[in-house]
Amino acid sequence: MRLGARMVPFGGWLMPVQYTSIVDEHQTVRNAVGIFDISHMGQFIVSGDGARDWLNTMLTNNVAKLDVGQGQYSFLLNDNGGVIDDLIIYRIGETKFLLVVNASKIEEDFAWLQRHLREERSSDYPASCQVTNRSADFGGVAIQGPR
Structure with missing residues (x-):
């Protein structure tokens, strides 16, 4: 101020x-x-066996192409292929991903991901695959520009 x-x-x-x-x-x-x-942005951790494959069913980009330490811009889609939110996804471990979502969509995005993981867990993704809302635990700073 x-x-x-x-x-x-x-x-x-x-x-x-x-x-x-x-x-x-x-x-x-x-x-x-x-x-x-x-x-103010939301941060979710998706981790466990099957996390990569499950995220590939939820997002527009192929997260399998990310090496640990890399990130990419992507979209979270609804059941009809429409956009729920845009986000940045980072691979922070072999089976661990960080999703940075928009502040106004934190609750909606988290509920969507949880519901879909719960519905799909029994058939395709192991119980160790989980999504955790860590938004209250992190701060963030973006540094942009050529210098």
């Missing part, structure tokens, strides 16, 4: 969305560096 932040409510958070002009901030990120607090 002391630096002139324009604050707006979003997803239950009060967020600084702008400090100077939109054009100035855009140019700074494109030509230098910008830092963004993304602590």
Whole structure:
């Protein structure tokens, strides 16, 4: 606030969305560096045997192509192939993945994933495959720009 932040409510958070002009901030990120607090976003851990294969039924991209430490942009789809949310998925272990979802969709996304895992567990995915909402446990910072 002391630096002139324009604050707006979003997803239950009060967020600084702008400090100077939109054009100035855009140019700074494109030509230098910008830092963004993304602590408001949701974080889910999907882990266990079958996690990779199960995520491939829920998301648009092939998570099997991710090496440990890599991430990719993807979409969480509904039963008709429509988009529920966009997200970033990171492979943080051989059988462990981190999904970073939008703040306004945390509860909906988590409920969707839990329901589908529960329904599909008996037929295709072992009991060790689980999804955990860790949103309250993590903060986050995005650093963007060429410098």
